[in-house]
Amino acid sequence: xxxxHKKYEFKRKLEELxxxxxxxxxxxxxxxxxxxxxxxxxxxLRDERGQAANIKSKSTRTNVQSALDSIMAxxxxxxxxxxxxxxxxxxxxxxxxxxxxxxxIILEPPEPITAYMYRCGxxxxxxPLEEMLKEKKTFGxxxxxxxxxxxxxxxxxxxxxxKHLTSNVPGKQRKGGQSAQRFQxxxxxxxxxxxxxxxxxxxxVFLNVDRKDFQGLFIGGPSPTKEEFVGGERLxxxxxxxxxxxFDVSYTDESGLYELVDAASDALQDLDLVKxxxxxxxxxxxxxxxxxxxxxxxxxVRKNLKLGAVDTLxxxxxxxxxxxxxxxxxxxxxxxxxVQKLEIGACPKCGANLEVEKSVxxxxxxxxxxxxxxxxxxxxSTDFEEGGQLMNAFGGIAAILRFRTSA
Numbered sequence: 001x002x003x004x005h006k007k008y009e010f011k012r013k014l015e016e017l018x019x020x021x022x023x024x025x026x027x028x029x030x031x032x033x034x035x036x037x038x039x040x041x042x043x044x045l046r047d048e049r050g051q052a053a054n055i056k057s058k059s060t061r062t063n064v065q066s067a068l069d070s071i072m073a074x075x076x077x078x079x080x081x082x083x084x085x086x087x088x089x090x091x092x093x094x095x096x097x098x099x100x101x102x103x104x105i106i107l108e109p110p111e112p113i114t115a116y117m118y119r120c121g122x123x124x125x126x127x128p129l130e131e132m133l134k135e136k137k138t139f140g141x142x143x144x145x146x147x148x149x150x151x152x153x154x155x156x157x158x159x160x161x162x163k164h165l166t167s168n169v170p171g172k173q174r175k176g177g178q179s180a181q182r183f184q185x186x187x188x189x190x191x192x193x194x195x196x197x198x199x200x201x202x203x204x205v206f207l208n209v210d211r212k213d214f215q216g217l218f219i220g221g222p223s224p225t226k227e228e229f230v231g232g233e234r235l236x237x238x239x240x241x242x243x244x245x246x247f248d249v250s251y252t253d254e255s256g257l258y259e260l261v262d263a264a265s266d267a268l269q270d271l272d273l274v275k276x277x278x279x280x281x282x283x284x285x286x287x288x289x290x291x292x293x294x295x296x297x298x299x300x301v302r303k304n305l306k307l308g309a310v311d312t313l314x315x316x317x318x319x320x321x322x323x324x325x326x327x328x329x330x331x332x333x334x335x336x337x338x339v340q341k342l343e344i345g346a347c348p349k350c351g352a353n354l355e356v357e358k359s360v361x362x363x364x365x366x367x368x369x370x371x372x373x374x375x376x377x378x379x380x381s382t383d384f385e386e387g388g389q390l391m392n393a394f395g396g397i398a399a400i401l402r403f404r405t406s407a
Contacts, residue, residue: 004272004379005367008317010110011133012361014126017105020093022122024060027091028067029125031117034085038078044118045072063092063102064120070104085113089124135272140206140217140239142198143249143256145225146191149198151205152257157273157383159261161254162205167194199234206239216242218267220249220260258385272381279378280386283314283400293401296394298338298362305369309405313370313377316387316396321362326354338362366397 020027032041049068055061067090074088090104111132119125135156143150151163169190206217217239219226226246233240247263249256261268268274286294295304298321304310325336326344330352344354370377380387390398 002377005377007110007133008315008363008379010107010129011317012363013105013107014129014133017089017124017126020089020091020103020124022063022091023094023100024057024063025120025122026060026063026067027089027093027121027124028064028071029117029119029121030071030088031113031115031125031128032081032086032088033113033116034081034083036081036085036116038075038080041116042072042075045075048118066102067091067104070102074104074106082108084109084111087113087129091124136210136213137215137271138209138213139215139244139268140202140209140242141220141257141260142202142217143220143252143260144198144229145221145252146194148252149194149201150253150256151198151202152254153205153209154261154268154271154273156271157276157381157387159257159384161257163201164253165194165197165201167191167197169194195229195232195234198229199236203236203239207236214242216244218244218260218264219246220256220263221246221252222250223248273384276378276380277384277386279312279314280380280390282312283390283398284386286400292404294398295401296398298366298395298397301397301399302366302369304399304401304405305366305373305375307405308373309401309403310370310373310375310399311402312400313366313375314390314398314400315363315366315377315379316382316391317379318382318391319363319396321396323360323362323365324356325358327357329353329355362397 030041045068049065052061052064052068055064071088071090078086085108087107087109088104089107091102092100093103094100107129109129109132113128117125117128137156139154141152141154141159146169147167149165150161152159152161154160167190170187206214219230221229230243230246235243244267245264247260249259249263251259261273262277265274265277283294295301295310301310301313305313321338321340322342323336323338324342325334327334328347328350331347331350333347333349335354342356342359344356346352347354367377380390382388382391390396
Protein backbone atom coordinates (compact mmCIF):
# COMPACT_ATOMS: atom_id res chain seq x y z
CA UNK A 1 0.00 0.00 0.00
CA UNK A 2 1.42 3.40 -0.99
CA UNK A 3 1.92 6.26 1.49
CA UNK A 4 -0.90 8.16 -0.22
CA HIS A 5 -3.24 5.19 0.21
CA LYS A 6 -2.24 4.81 3.88
CA LYS A 7 -2.92 8.50 4.40
CA TYR A 8 -6.33 8.15 2.74
CA GLU A 9 -7.23 5.14 4.90
CA PHE A 10 -6.09 6.95 8.05
CA LYS A 11 -8.16 10.01 7.12
CA ARG A 12 -11.23 7.83 6.51
CA LYS A 13 -10.75 6.14 9.90
CA LEU A 14 -10.68 9.55 11.62
CA GLU A 15 -13.86 10.56 9.78
CA GLU A 16 -15.57 7.41 11.05
CA LEU A 17 -14.38 8.09 14.60
CA UNK A 18 -15.61 11.69 14.36
CA UNK A 19 -19.14 10.38 13.71
CA UNK A 20 -19.16 8.14 16.80
CA UNK A 21 -20.79 9.63 19.90
CA UNK A 22 -21.75 8.48 23.37
CA UNK A 23 -24.72 9.45 25.51
CA UNK A 24 -22.58 10.87 28.29
CA UNK A 25 -18.92 11.48 29.09
CA UNK A 26 -18.17 7.81 28.57
CA UNK A 27 -15.96 7.65 25.47
CA UNK A 28 -12.34 7.08 26.51
CA UNK A 29 -9.38 8.39 24.48
CA UNK A 30 -5.79 7.50 25.40
CA UNK A 31 -2.66 8.79 23.60
CA UNK A 32 0.41 6.70 24.54
CA UNK A 33 3.87 8.00 23.47
CA UNK A 34 6.46 5.43 22.30
CA UNK A 35 8.56 5.85 25.47
CA UNK A 36 5.65 5.36 27.88
CA UNK A 37 5.73 2.16 29.96
CA UNK A 38 2.64 0.01 29.39
CA UNK A 39 2.50 -1.06 33.05
CA UNK A 40 2.34 2.64 34.05
CA UNK A 41 -0.63 3.12 31.74
CA UNK A 42 -2.40 0.06 33.14
CA UNK A 43 -1.75 1.27 36.71
CA UNK A 44 -3.32 4.64 35.93
CA LEU A 45 -6.32 2.98 34.27
CA ARG A 46 -6.90 0.88 37.39
CA ASP A 47 -6.95 4.10 39.42
CA GLU A 48 -9.36 5.69 36.92
CA ARG A 49 -11.62 2.64 37.15
CA GLY A 50 -11.74 3.00 40.92
CA GLN A 51 -12.56 6.72 40.67
CA ALA A 52 -15.28 5.95 38.11
CA ALA A 53 -17.25 4.32 40.92
CA ASN A 54 -18.07 7.88 42.07
CA ILE A 55 -19.92 8.76 38.84
CA LYS A 56 -23.55 9.46 39.78
CA SER A 57 -25.17 8.16 36.59
CA LYS A 58 -25.36 4.37 36.77
CA SER A 59 -25.25 3.88 32.97
CA THR A 60 -22.30 6.29 32.53
CA ARG A 61 -20.47 4.63 35.45
CA THR A 62 -21.02 1.16 34.00
CA ASN A 63 -20.00 2.23 30.47
CA VAL A 64 -16.80 3.98 31.61
CA GLN A 65 -15.75 0.98 33.71
CA SER A 66 -16.53 -1.41 30.83
CA ALA A 67 -14.39 0.72 28.49
CA LEU A 68 -11.47 0.74 30.94
CA ASP A 69 -11.74 -3.03 31.39
CA SER A 70 -11.68 -3.49 27.60
CA ILE A 71 -8.63 -1.24 27.21
CA MET A 72 -6.68 -2.99 29.98
CA ALA A 73 -7.50 -6.36 28.39
CA UNK A 74 -6.10 -5.13 25.05
CA UNK A 75 -2.97 -3.71 26.64
CA UNK A 76 -2.02 -7.18 27.92
CA UNK A 77 -0.93 -7.97 24.35
CA UNK A 78 1.63 -5.10 24.30
CA UNK A 79 4.99 -5.23 26.06
CA UNK A 80 5.89 -1.80 24.74
CA UNK A 81 4.06 0.75 22.53
CA UNK A 82 4.73 0.70 18.75
CA UNK A 83 7.60 2.84 17.45
CA UNK A 84 5.42 5.98 17.07
CA UNK A 85 3.17 5.24 20.02
CA UNK A 86 -0.50 4.32 19.91
CA UNK A 87 -3.95 5.80 20.38
CA UNK A 88 -6.82 3.85 21.93
CA UNK A 89 -10.48 4.79 21.47
CA UNK A 90 -13.02 2.87 23.49
CA UNK A 91 -16.59 3.41 24.60
CA UNK A 92 -20.24 2.57 24.32
CA UNK A 93 -21.29 3.98 20.93
CA UNK A 94 -24.81 5.02 19.95
CA UNK A 95 -25.76 3.05 16.83
CA UNK A 96 -29.28 4.38 16.32
CA UNK A 97 -32.46 4.43 18.33
CA UNK A 98 -31.75 3.22 21.84
CA UNK A 99 -29.16 0.71 20.67
CA UNK A 100 -25.50 0.91 21.73
CA UNK A 101 -22.40 -1.26 21.48
CA UNK A 102 -18.96 -1.25 23.08
CA UNK A 103 -16.18 -0.58 20.57
CA UNK A 104 -12.40 -0.57 21.03
CA ILE A 105 -10.21 0.83 18.25
CA ILE A 106 -6.41 1.03 18.35
CA LEU A 107 -4.54 3.24 15.87
CA GLU A 108 -0.84 3.66 15.17
CA PRO A 109 -0.27 7.33 14.27
CA PRO A 110 1.63 8.52 11.17
CA GLU A 111 3.97 10.57 13.41
CA PRO A 112 5.32 10.01 16.93
CA ILE A 113 3.03 10.93 19.80
CA THR A 114 4.82 13.40 22.07
CA ALA A 115 2.58 13.54 25.15
CA TYR A 116 0.47 11.11 27.17
CA MET A 117 -3.24 11.90 27.29
CA TYR A 118 -6.25 10.35 29.02
CA ARG A 119 -9.69 11.86 28.35
CA CYS A 120 -13.33 10.93 28.90
CA GLY A 121 -16.00 12.71 26.87
CA UNK A 122 -19.06 12.38 24.68
CA UNK A 123 -16.75 12.36 21.64
CA UNK A 124 -13.29 10.96 20.97
CA UNK A 125 -10.32 13.38 21.01
CA UNK A 126 -9.03 13.46 17.41
CA UNK A 127 -7.40 16.89 17.02
CA PRO A 128 -3.77 15.73 17.60
CA LEU A 129 -4.16 13.05 14.88
CA GLU A 130 -5.88 15.45 12.48
CA GLU A 131 -2.97 17.88 12.93
CA MET A 132 -0.58 15.12 11.87
CA LEU A 133 -2.35 14.85 8.51
CA LYS A 134 -1.85 18.52 7.71
CA GLU A 135 1.00 19.34 5.34
CA LYS A 136 3.43 21.44 7.35
CA LYS A 137 5.84 22.51 4.61
CA THR A 138 5.03 26.12 3.75
CA PHE A 139 6.30 28.31 0.90
CA GLY A 140 5.89 32.05 0.56
CA UNK A 141 4.44 33.40 -2.70
CA UNK A 142 4.75 36.98 -3.93
CA UNK A 143 3.68 38.30 -7.33
CA UNK A 144 4.12 41.97 -8.19
CA UNK A 145 4.38 44.63 -10.81
CA UNK A 146 4.23 48.43 -10.44
CA UNK A 147 0.41 48.44 -10.31
CA UNK A 148 -0.37 45.74 -7.76
CA UNK A 149 1.01 42.91 -5.66
CA UNK A 150 -0.43 39.77 -4.08
CA UNK A 151 1.03 37.87 -1.15
CA UNK A 152 0.13 34.26 -0.41
CA UNK A 153 1.22 30.96 1.08
CA UNK A 154 1.50 27.48 -0.36
CA UNK A 155 0.75 24.93 2.35
CA UNK A 156 0.90 21.40 0.99
CA UNK A 157 -1.70 21.36 -1.77
CA UNK A 158 -3.45 24.57 -0.80
CA UNK A 159 -2.67 28.05 -2.13
CA UNK A 160 -3.87 30.68 0.33
CA UNK A 161 -4.05 34.33 -0.82
CA UNK A 162 -3.23 36.54 2.18
CA LYS A 163 -2.97 40.16 1.08
CA HIS A 164 -3.51 42.26 -2.07
CA LEU A 165 -1.97 45.70 -2.53
CA THR A 166 -2.47 48.39 -5.21
CA SER A 167 -0.12 51.25 -5.99
CA ASN A 168 -0.40 54.97 -6.65
CA VAL A 169 2.33 54.83 -9.27
CA PRO A 170 1.34 57.10 -12.19
CA GLY A 171 1.37 55.78 -15.74
CA LYS A 172 4.28 56.49 -18.06
CA GLN A 173 2.46 59.41 -19.75
CA ARG A 174 2.93 62.63 -17.76
CA LYS A 175 0.22 65.23 -17.27
CA GLY A 176 0.45 68.54 -19.01
CA GLY A 177 2.51 71.24 -17.27
CA GLN A 178 4.98 68.80 -15.70
CA SER A 179 8.56 68.58 -16.91
CA ALA A 180 9.66 65.13 -18.00
CA GLN A 181 12.42 65.15 -15.39
CA ARG A 182 10.10 66.12 -12.51
CA PHE A 183 7.49 63.57 -13.61
CA GLN A 184 10.08 60.79 -13.75
CA UNK A 185 11.38 61.72 -10.29
CA UNK A 186 7.88 61.63 -8.79
CA UNK A 187 7.20 58.32 -10.50
CA UNK A 188 10.38 56.74 -9.09
CA UNK A 189 9.45 57.96 -5.60
CA UNK A 190 5.99 56.36 -5.94
CA UNK A 191 7.52 53.09 -7.19
CA UNK A 192 9.96 52.99 -4.27
CA UNK A 193 7.17 53.71 -1.77
CA UNK A 194 5.10 50.87 -3.25
CA UNK A 195 8.06 48.48 -3.00
CA UNK A 196 8.46 49.47 0.64
CA UNK A 197 4.77 48.73 1.29
CA UNK A 198 5.16 45.33 -0.40
CA UNK A 199 8.24 44.60 1.70
CA UNK A 200 6.53 45.51 4.98
CA UNK A 201 3.44 43.42 4.15
CA UNK A 202 5.61 40.46 3.05
CA UNK A 203 7.69 40.63 6.23
CA UNK A 204 4.51 40.72 8.34
CA VAL A 205 3.13 37.60 6.61
CA PHE A 206 6.19 35.41 6.06
CA LEU A 207 8.02 36.09 9.34
CA ASN A 208 4.95 34.91 11.24
CA VAL A 209 5.09 31.45 9.65
CA ASP A 210 6.65 28.80 11.90
CA ARG A 211 10.35 28.87 11.02
CA LYS A 212 10.76 25.09 11.00
CA ASP A 213 7.89 24.81 8.47
CA PHE A 214 8.86 27.75 6.22
CA GLN A 215 10.82 26.36 3.27
CA GLY A 216 11.45 29.51 1.27
CA LEU A 217 9.99 32.20 -0.96
CA PHE A 218 9.10 32.40 -4.66
CA ILE A 219 8.69 35.75 -6.37
CA GLY A 220 6.91 36.32 -9.69
CA GLY A 221 6.17 39.21 -11.98
CA PRO A 222 7.19 40.78 -15.28
CA SER A 223 10.78 41.69 -16.06
CA PRO A 224 12.44 43.92 -14.97
CA THR A 225 10.10 44.62 -12.02
CA LYS A 226 10.71 41.43 -10.06
CA GLU A 227 14.49 41.65 -10.60
CA GLU A 228 14.38 45.28 -9.47
CA PHE A 229 12.53 44.31 -6.31
CA VAL A 230 14.73 41.30 -5.49
CA GLY A 231 17.93 43.17 -6.30
CA GLY A 232 16.94 46.02 -3.99
CA GLU A 233 17.13 43.64 -1.00
CA ARG A 234 14.11 45.29 0.60
CA LEU A 235 12.87 42.19 2.44
CA UNK A 236 13.96 41.24 5.95
CA UNK A 237 17.39 39.62 5.80
CA UNK A 238 15.98 36.24 6.92
CA UNK A 239 13.54 36.29 3.98
CA UNK A 240 16.05 37.68 1.50
CA UNK A 241 18.27 34.65 2.11
CA UNK A 242 15.30 32.31 1.60
CA UNK A 243 14.34 33.48 -1.90
CA UNK A 244 14.28 30.24 -3.91
CA UNK A 245 13.77 31.84 -7.31
CA UNK A 246 12.03 34.51 -9.34
CA PHE A 247 9.81 33.68 -12.32
CA ASP A 248 8.03 35.45 -15.16
CA VAL A 249 4.26 35.53 -14.61
CA SER A 250 1.58 37.44 -16.50
CA TYR A 251 -0.79 38.16 -13.62
CA THR A 252 -0.19 39.81 -10.27
CA ASP A 253 -3.62 39.27 -8.71
CA GLU A 254 -4.74 36.06 -6.98
CA SER A 255 -4.51 34.06 -10.23
CA GLY A 256 -0.86 35.08 -10.39
CA LEU A 257 -0.16 32.97 -7.29
CA TYR A 258 -1.38 29.85 -9.14
CA GLU A 259 0.67 30.85 -12.19
CA LEU A 260 3.74 31.28 -9.96
CA VAL A 261 3.33 27.79 -8.48
CA ASP A 262 3.14 26.37 -12.03
CA ALA A 263 6.23 28.34 -13.07
CA ALA A 264 8.15 27.09 -10.02
CA SER A 265 7.08 23.46 -10.55
CA ASP A 266 10.64 22.21 -11.12
CA ALA A 267 11.72 23.62 -7.77
CA LEU A 268 8.59 22.16 -6.16
CA GLN A 269 8.73 18.80 -7.93
CA ASP A 270 8.75 16.78 -4.69
CA LEU A 271 5.59 18.51 -3.48
CA ASP A 272 2.36 16.48 -3.69
CA LEU A 273 0.49 19.36 -5.34
CA VAL A 274 2.89 19.54 -8.29
CA LYS A 275 2.92 15.75 -8.76
CA UNK A 276 -0.88 15.64 -8.75
CA UNK A 277 -1.15 18.56 -11.18
CA UNK A 278 1.18 16.77 -13.60
CA UNK A 279 -0.88 13.58 -13.37
CA UNK A 280 -4.09 15.52 -14.03
CA UNK A 281 -2.45 17.38 -16.94
CA UNK A 282 -1.50 14.01 -18.42
CA UNK A 283 -5.06 12.71 -18.02
CA UNK A 284 -6.54 15.86 -19.61
CA UNK A 285 -4.20 15.55 -22.60
CA UNK A 286 -5.13 11.89 -23.08
CA UNK A 287 -8.80 12.82 -22.81
CA UNK A 288 -8.66 15.02 -25.92
CA UNK A 289 -6.12 12.87 -27.77
CA UNK A 290 -7.04 10.65 -30.72
CA UNK A 291 -5.32 7.75 -28.92
CA UNK A 292 -8.32 7.37 -26.55
CA UNK A 293 -6.12 6.41 -23.61
CA UNK A 294 -8.33 8.01 -20.96
CA UNK A 295 -11.40 6.70 -19.14
CA UNK A 296 -13.59 8.13 -16.41
CA UNK A 297 -16.62 7.19 -14.36
CA UNK A 298 -16.82 4.16 -12.09
CA UNK A 299 -18.31 1.64 -14.52
CA UNK A 300 -15.97 2.46 -17.42
CA VAL A 301 -12.90 2.46 -15.21
CA ARG A 302 -14.01 -0.75 -13.50
CA LYS A 303 -14.30 -2.52 -16.90
CA ASN A 304 -10.85 -1.32 -17.95
CA LEU A 305 -9.34 -2.47 -14.65
CA LYS A 306 -10.73 -5.97 -15.21
CA LEU A 307 -9.13 -5.98 -18.68
CA GLY A 308 -5.75 -4.97 -17.20
CA ALA A 309 -5.80 -1.88 -19.42
CA VAL A 310 -5.28 0.76 -16.72
CA ASP A 311 -1.80 2.20 -16.34
CA THR A 312 -2.69 4.80 -13.70
CA LEU A 313 -5.87 4.89 -11.59
CA UNK A 314 -6.88 8.36 -10.40
CA UNK A 315 -9.05 8.56 -7.27
CA UNK A 316 -10.26 11.74 -5.62
CA UNK A 317 -9.38 12.09 -1.94
CA UNK A 318 -12.97 13.25 -1.41
CA UNK A 319 -14.52 10.09 -2.89
CA UNK A 320 -16.89 8.49 -0.36
CA UNK A 321 -18.91 5.63 -1.85
CA UNK A 322 -19.87 2.07 -0.93
CA UNK A 323 -20.31 -0.89 -3.30
CA UNK A 324 -23.10 -3.11 -1.96
CA UNK A 325 -24.47 -6.49 -3.01
CA UNK A 326 -28.06 -7.04 -1.84
CA UNK A 327 -30.28 -10.09 -2.00
CA UNK A 328 -34.01 -10.46 -1.43
CA UNK A 329 -34.97 -12.54 1.61
CA UNK A 330 -37.96 -14.00 -0.24
CA UNK A 331 -37.33 -14.29 -3.99
CA UNK A 332 -34.28 -14.69 -6.27
CA UNK A 333 -33.74 -10.94 -6.78
CA UNK A 334 -30.13 -9.72 -6.42
CA UNK A 335 -28.64 -6.29 -6.93
CA UNK A 336 -25.16 -4.77 -6.92
CA UNK A 337 -24.78 -1.01 -6.93
CA UNK A 338 -22.69 1.89 -5.68
CA VAL A 339 -24.24 4.24 -3.13
CA GLN A 340 -23.21 7.27 -1.08
CA LYS A 341 -24.90 5.93 2.05
CA LEU A 342 -26.16 2.47 2.90
CA GLU A 343 -29.96 2.42 2.84
CA ILE A 344 -31.83 -0.88 2.66
CA GLY A 345 -35.20 -0.80 0.93
CA ALA A 346 -37.78 -3.29 -0.25
CA CYS A 347 -37.35 -5.77 -3.08
CA PRO A 348 -38.63 -4.19 -6.33
CA LYS A 349 -39.75 -7.64 -7.50
CA CYS A 350 -41.80 -8.97 -4.58
CA GLY A 351 -41.75 -6.24 -1.94
CA ALA A 352 -40.00 -8.33 0.70
CA ASN A 353 -37.02 -7.07 2.69
CA LEU A 354 -33.56 -6.82 1.09
CA GLU A 355 -30.46 -7.86 3.03
CA VAL A 356 -26.86 -6.78 2.47
CA GLU A 357 -24.65 -9.74 1.61
CA LYS A 358 -21.51 -7.69 1.10
CA SER A 359 -20.43 -4.06 1.27
CA VAL A 360 -17.03 -2.55 0.53
CA UNK A 361 -15.57 0.92 0.24
CA UNK A 362 -15.26 1.74 -3.50
CA UNK A 363 -11.76 3.16 -3.07
CA UNK A 364 -10.58 0.01 -1.28
CA UNK A 365 -12.18 -2.22 -3.93
CA UNK A 366 -10.77 -0.36 -6.95
CA UNK A 367 -7.34 -0.03 -5.31
CA UNK A 368 -7.31 -3.78 -4.70
CA UNK A 369 -8.20 -4.47 -8.34
CA UNK A 370 -5.44 -2.08 -9.44
CA UNK A 371 -2.87 -3.79 -7.23
CA UNK A 372 -3.63 -7.17 -8.82
CA UNK A 373 -3.01 -5.66 -12.28
CA UNK A 374 0.20 -3.79 -11.32
CA UNK A 375 -1.64 -0.51 -11.86
CA UNK A 376 -0.36 2.66 -10.19
CA UNK A 377 -2.93 4.31 -7.89
CA UNK A 378 -2.81 8.09 -7.42
CA UNK A 379 -4.94 9.97 -4.89
CA UNK A 380 -5.84 13.46 -6.10
CA SER A 381 -6.72 16.35 -3.79
CA THR A 382 -9.55 18.79 -4.52
CA ASP A 383 -7.40 21.69 -3.26
CA PHE A 384 -6.55 22.76 -6.82
CA GLU A 385 -8.69 23.37 -9.91
CA GLU A 386 -7.91 20.19 -11.85
CA GLY A 387 -8.34 18.09 -8.71
CA GLY A 388 -11.75 19.64 -8.20
CA GLN A 389 -12.64 18.77 -11.80
CA LEU A 390 -11.78 15.11 -11.18
CA MET A 391 -14.33 15.00 -8.36
CA ASN A 392 -17.05 17.23 -9.80
CA ALA A 393 -16.84 16.54 -13.54
CA PHE A 394 -15.57 12.94 -13.63
CA GLY A 395 -17.17 11.50 -10.49
CA GLY A 396 -13.88 11.19 -8.60
CA ILE A 397 -12.70 8.18 -10.63
CA ALA A 398 -10.59 8.27 -13.80
CA ALA A 399 -7.83 6.31 -15.51
CA ILE A 400 -4.94 6.66 -17.92
CA LEU A 401 -4.86 3.52 -20.07
CA ARG A 402 -2.02 1.32 -21.26
CA PHE A 403 -3.81 0.50 -24.48
CA ARG A 404 -7.02 1.38 -26.25
CA THR A 405 -10.09 -0.70 -25.45
CA SER A 406 -13.74 -0.81 -26.40
CA ALA A 407 -14.87 -0.80 -22.74
